[in-house]
Amino acid sequence: MGITGQDLILACSAIGAGLAVIAGIGPGIGQGIAAGHAAAAVGRNPGAQGQIMSTMLLGQAVAETTGLYGLLVAMLLLFVKPLVG
Amino acid sequence: MSIQPLIMASDNIDFMIHGLFSYNVLGHEVWITTSHVCILIVMLLLIGFAFAANRTFAKADALAAPSGFQNALELIIELLSKMVEGSMGNAAPRYFNYLGTIFLFILLSNISGLLGLRPPTADYGTTLPLAIITFCLIHFAQFKHNSLKSIWVDMCSPLPPWLPIWFPINLISECAVPVSLSLRLFANVLSGTVIMALVYGLLSTIAIAWPSVLHIYFDLFSGAIQTYVFTMLTMTYISQQLGDSK
Numbered sequence: 001m002g003i004t005g006q007d008l009i010l011a012c013s014a015i016g017a018g019l020a021v022i023a024g025i026g027p028g029i030g031q032g033i034a035a036g037h038a039a040a041a042v043g044r045n046p047g048a049q050g051q052i053m054s055t056m057l058l059g060q061a062v063a064e065t066t067g068l069y070g071l072l073v074a075m076l077l078l079f080v081k082p083l084v085g
Numbered sequence: 086m087s088i089q090p091l092i093m094a095s096d097n098i099d100f101m102i103h104g105l106f107s108y109n110v111l112g113h114e115v116w117i118t119t120s121h122v123c124i125l126i127v128m129l130l131l132i133g134f135a136f137a138a139n140r141t142f143a144k145a146d147a148l149a150a151p152s153g154f155q156n157a158l159e160l161i162i163e164l165l166s167k168m169v170e171g172s173m174g175n176a177a178p179r180y181f182n183y184l185g186t187i188f189l190f191i192l193l194s195n196i197s198g199l200l201g202l203r204p205p206t207a208d209y210g211t212t213l214p215l216a217i218i219t220f221c222l223i224h225f226a227q228f229k230h231n232s233l234k235s236i237w238v239d240m241c242s243p244l245p246p247w248l249p250i251w252f253p254i255n256l257i258s259e260c261a262v263p264v265s266l267s268l269r270l271f272a273n274v275l276s277g278t279v280i281m282a283l284v285y286g287l288l289s290t291i292a293i294a295w296p297s298v299l300h301i302y303f304d305l306f307s308g309a310i311q312t313y314v315f316t317m318l319t320m321t322y323i324s325q326q327l328g329d330s331k
Contacts, residue, residue: 068269
């Protein structure tokens with residue numbers, strides 16, 4: 001069974017997609033830090049819980065963006081296959 | 086005796102946008118896709134809701150205690166206006182129409198996965214126009230509330246205004262706003278759609294009842310959070326431009 005150039009490109013695209021979603025590590029750490037500090041803030045000032053929650057969610061959603069870029073690259077590689085000519 | 090495999094072949098997965106029929110515009114082939122149909126359904130639901138709300142308020146007795154549908158409407162309006170006022174202050178009434186509209190539209194689009202539709206916001210063609218409208222509104226507010234000189238000083242900001250080395254970098258970061266706004270919403274909703282398609286496509290033999298938990302997370306929770314984030318970021322960007330007049 002010969003491996004054609006197209007097979008090689010598809011296999012490498014799959015590996016590349018796997019590497020691209022490693023980008024999820026960064027937002028994971030960042031969101032964890034944000035949630036931890038928010039918990040500490042609620043502990044110090046339970047009255048401001050609503051505001052702390054909304055600020056935390058906003059910050060986490062912004063931090064999540066970089067991970068989603070990695071996800072998008074992985075999806076493009078897997079389903080749109082831009083490298084296959 | 087054949088045992089049905091737990092994980093199906095991969096050609097069962099289907100989360101792409103399908104073209105329904107095509108027509109020619111100036112020699113280009115243009116498709117009506119599932120996204121158009123889903124947007125139309127969402128829009129019809131919202132328009133019907135708006136008409137019902139209008140009738141309810143037109144018939145409402147201002148002195149009697151509200152009940153039923155009117156209660157729910159007042160709750161929604163109060164929540165929205167509290168959210169807008171919290172971050173925009175005095176300018177809130179001017180932008181409330183736009184912000185309330187995109188909030189309801191994105192929310193209903195995101196949770197339309199529960200109605201069996203493919204969420205329209207999982208199509209980049211839906212989220213990019215929303216972000217471009219926001220972008221235009223940000224710069225409308227900027228030119229309305231700031232003089233040209235202060236905009237120029239702001240665009241050259243870390244360096245003095247007679248040395249515009251920083252200007253192209255600031256220009257790029259301005260242009261990144263609609264891209265990141267739209268990609269954030271699009272990628273979040275798309276990831277939920279893909280995961281639900283994988284669950285129903287690959288694990289269809291054991292996908293009984295428990296995917297509802299995933300629906301709660303990906304459609305309701307994530308959809309509501311992303312709606313809130315889109316509206317909140319729009320408000321933050323606009324109120325940054327309002328300056329002292331806020």
